Amino acid sequence: MNKMLFLIIYIVILTSCVPHKKLVYFQGEPIKKEEIHKVNDIPYKLQTNDIISITLKSKDEELVALFNSSNSSDSNFSNNLNGDQLYFTGYTVDDHGNIRLPYIGNLNVLGYTIEEVREKVRSELKYYLKFDKNIFVNVKLAGIQYTILGDIDSPGTHIIYQNKVNLIEAIANAGDIMDTGDRTKVEVLRKELDGIKKYTVDITNIDVFDSEVFNILPHDIVYINPIKTKSWGIGTTGLQTFTTLASVFSIIATTILLIKSF
Template sequence: MIKKIGIVFFLVVFMSSCIPKKELTYFQGSPQATSEVYKMLNEPYRLQVNDILDINITSDNEELVAPFQQSQTSRTNTNGQINEGQFYLRGYTIDHHGNIRLPYLGEVNVLGYTEKEVREKIEEELGKFFKDSEEIFITVKLAGIRFTVLGEVANPGTLVMFQNQVNILEAIANAGDIVLTGDRKNITVVRKQLGGVKKYHINLLDMSVFNAESFYIHSNDIIYVEPLRQKSWGTGTTGVQTFTTIVSVLSFVTTTILLVKTL
């Protein structure tokens, strides 16, 4: 009787502790919907507080644009490559009022603007300092999106991607992807907003993730991948690990019983 109970216990624990394939497969859907085109929300990124802008201004009036060019030069190393640390020191950081401080123009509000809208605004304001015959060329780029990934990923930490748009999949991929014990259907995104924070939940196992409001992340987002319940049980993430754990436990119990009987 005890032997039968032990076998049943072994099977129940073994079957319930293994992680099924459906918990690991991204973008699941019904067979009828596999060829369906999912519309993605793809709006331009709007600038937030603490974003850093890389602004480059060139003109045939070299004296007038010299302050901007000096700032641009200091953000590259001797090989002409981008120096991430210098963006923080020399880039144009959006303060808590939504402003950046530019030569000649002083405080310029850019909160909620797109890169294009900022460029057009600077062109309009800076154009007042140029003669009609002088050419001016302005580029405005977001100096990377900074975010933090925590929880069940291979390489948790704070990352910066030098793109003007980053989605949740790219963010997690740059953190080394979700490990076996990560709950892919329960991803939390914490986003700072004026007056507080907002929390979003994302299910990466479903194709609807592409329509999620938080599919594209913002600067300073915190992404947290929760663990599956199998991790809290401590029985292993694969069949082999689970089998080894259970055998070890049963061996310990058996040895203990035999020792008690011999006393």
């Protein structure tokens, strides 16, 4: 009976431990030059509720002063923006896909890339300003905002002030995945034209760099699934499992002895 009990405990400990292979990122054979993984690099197209910063620069500051007044009278303001300032001073894409600009009024930017918006603004301003090559139009996305949940060190909504953010940067920015998180089944939920889509990627595999969701987009939701041993509640290491099982059997033994004493 005792041998059987110890055998059961031993098997449970072995099956409950997280294999080293599931904790190591980017596993795979060394990559040859002709096999270098190409990162998905499709330009982002603006969606509703995105916030963008648009500024004009010119030798004649009075010429662009009205346009930039919604941002700041300081011509260097665009170099020192943060999320709070951009919320109040940037241009938000409304439910109809428009932003409202000085001179121009409503300008539809839904589905356009940042470069296309820059060209569109420049083209429209020709009707209102004495436009020449000395006027520089600068358009930037106000960072990449995403939500990350599950077995991550710092879950919640985060903003990274870059034009592009990949999945690895998003995870690192949230403090990395905990030992109880399943790195082989990281889910990315994305709103697309035909509805919400869910993608599953394995970041322990070097092929993650080829994934169509390797570069995350604004409003993406990243979910880190728990490993099965966490669901069972018996620990993620051999020591944790042994301690848990020892406690359970100790309670059972104590209960049996108390019952027999009556």
